């Protein structure tokens with residue numbers, strides 16, 4: 404039996420958060436529902452952050468209220484503070500994502516506080532999530548490089564990973580926010596993180612594709628033993644606080660790669676290709692998934 408890889412589909416959150424034109428709530432709801440129906444175990448559906456900071460995510464409560472929950476699917480939401488957690492709890496999110504950074508400068512730009520302050524802010528969120536029986540995930544932005552500070556020291560990533568694990572995170576994301584990392588660097592960072600967390604069950608790879616390295620980075624991470632990856636349908640996305648960074652690695656490309664590796668995801672690639680075409684039309688830009696484009700052409 405083929406080994407299972409968990410894909411966390413982050414398109415509805417990471418993919419859409421940077422869209423300048425407000426995407427209708429109904430479109431966001433349909434996107435989440437179609438992705439869940441395509442077989443993703445985990446869909447990152449919304450953010451409970453300040454609407455002044457990220458206006459596109461202002462309708463998180465409405466999105467969560469409108470989705471048709473599939474039993475067994477984990478619907479995750481971002482919560483940077485207790486106010487966000489209260490939103491997540493009211494919305495009946497299955498998983499709360501606290502998001503820090505391995506770079507001080509990025510932490511300031513993204514969540515307006517230092518790394519130490521962010522951990523202190525996450526503490527009550529983590530405790531409340533555990534108390535409520537919710538899953539808790541911790542994201543480490545700029546784990547491979549920062550738009551303001553350059554390459555991130557490996558020790559800084561391990562330090563934040565340890566702090567997030569101490570807060571009780573079930574999973575931590577090693578995130579290449581601006582897509583600058585290369586395979587050798589991924590290996591170095593993950594081997595170091597592997598000293599403090601089990602790479603096979605508690606660490607996920609979150610790669611953006613700005614420099615076209617994301618698939619190579621996924622292979623490097625697989626080699627290190629990582630079995631959870633994040634991706635975004637049609638390669639949607641970009642971070643509002645990382646100028647020039649493009650979207651997450653496209654889900655269609657990742658599924659195509661993993662299928663070729665003989666690995667199992669439980670996700671219907673054909674359905675994801677259709678969803679990629681549909682959402683690209685809705686937001687008025689072509690898909691950035693090469694596999695998505697090729698497979699759609701083949702179907703047509």
Ligand SMILES: CC(C)(COP(=O)([O-])OP(=O)([O-])OC[C@H]1O[C@@H](n2cnc3c(N)ncnc32)[C@H](O)[C@@H]1OP(=O)([O-])[O-])[C@@H](O)C(=O)NCCC(=O)NCCSC(=O)C[C@@](C)(O)CC(=O)[O-]
Nearest residue numbers: 451452453456457483486487502513514515542544578580
């Ligand atoms: C963290 C804060 C709130 C600090 O922002 P702040 O200005 O320092 O916080 P504040 O407590 O002074 O609040 C400012 C205003 O926001 C409100 N507020 C405060 N909290 C909330 C909340 N939860 N929900 C709704 N509203 C909130 C609060 O009520 C107040 O409203 P006002 O009094 O001015 O009307 C802000 O910086 C923020 O919201 N940042 C979010 C940035 C963000 O969402 N970035 C993108 C997601 S992270 C990412 O994409 C990276 C990742 C995860 O994908 C991995 C990777 O690739 O790197």
